[in-house]
Amino acid sequence: MRRLLSSLAFALALTSAAHANDLLEPALSFAPGIGAPRVAVTLDACMGGVDHRILDVLVREHIPATLFVTARWMSGNAETAAILAAHPDLFEIEDHGRNHVPAVIGSEKPYGITPAGTLAAVDDEVLGGGEAILAGFGRQPTWFRGATALYTPDAMDEINKLGYRVAGFSLNADFGASATAKVAQSRIEGAQDGDVIIAHINQPSRPAGEGIAAGLLTLKQNGYIFLRLDQMP
Numbered sequence: 001m002r003r004l005l006s007s008l009a010f011a012l013a014l015t016s017a018a019h020a021n022d023l024l025e026p027a028l029s030f031a032p033g034i035g036a037p038r039v040a041v042t043l044d045a046c047m048g049g050v051d052h053r054i055l056d057v058l059v060r061e062h063i064p065a066t067l068f069v070t071a072r073w074m075s076g077n078a079e080t081a082a083i084l085a086a087h088p089d090l091f092e093i094e095d096h097g098r099n100h101v102p103a104v105i106g107s108e109k110p111y112g113i114t115p116a117g118t119l120a121a122v123d124d125e126v127l128g129g130g131e132a133i134l135a136g137f138g139r140q141p142t143w144f145r146g147a148t149a150l151y152t153p154d155a156m157d158e159i160n161k162l163g164y165r166v167a168g169f170s171l172n173a174d175f176g177a178s179a180t181a182k183v184a185q186s187r188i189e190g191a192q193d194g195d196v197i198i199a200h201i202n203q204p205s206r207p208a209g210e211g212i213a214a215g216l217l218t219l220k221q222n223g224y225i226f227l228r229l230d231q232m233p
């Protein structure tokens with residue numbers, strides 16, 4: 001993944017990856033510092049359950065992370081949401097939408113998933129996720145990551161108008177939880193200073209989670225510092 005560095009703490013490139021037609025996959029990383037390498041771990045909870053292989057390591061090892069949750073996921077995972085809420089020092093909860101519908105205006109289907117399609121449906125997806133987080137965690141999210149992390153430019157503008165920043169990433173650790181454990185682990189272990197890592201915490205039956213947990217442990221043991229998106233310098 002190309003890294004864009006700038007004098008700003010955040011480096012946000014809107015056209016970092018080319019996809020079919022005009023879909024954008026924004027990149028997000030932060031400027032390398034001095035001393036121990038720093039990374040931000042962002043974990044998506046799209047739908048389904050929770051991967052305790054990952055969650056338990058985060059809690060036990062005291063590894064802070066930013067979780068992108070949907071209202072849909074929250075409604076089926078009240079017990080896990082309570083664990084997250086009980087550790088506000090560790091977990092920053094951000095908006096992954098109401099129903100996990102891609103923030104794409106038009107008819108293009110990223111990864112075959114039917115998109116929001118219209119401006120009003122993008123609003124509903126973003127605001128619906130935000131309302132659920134405010135109700136469940138007492139906090140208004142400030143970052144949004146849409147399903148598939150692909151966007152049309154007009155949808156990105158709309159998300160910004162709603163008061164959110166679009167959360168890209170610089171290191172895709174699990175390719176939508178489809179990676180093998182070995183691949184996910186080695187990708188995380190290859191994290192560089194300033195990387196924003198994306199992985200999934202909602203797929204307990206897939207092999208990727210084992211590698212994600214192992215990779216995060218290695219980073220911790222190697223002295224990495226974990227930042228959340230709300231703690232970036």
Ligand SMILES: [Zn+2]
Pocket residue numbers: 044045046096100146147148
């Ligand atoms: Zn997702």
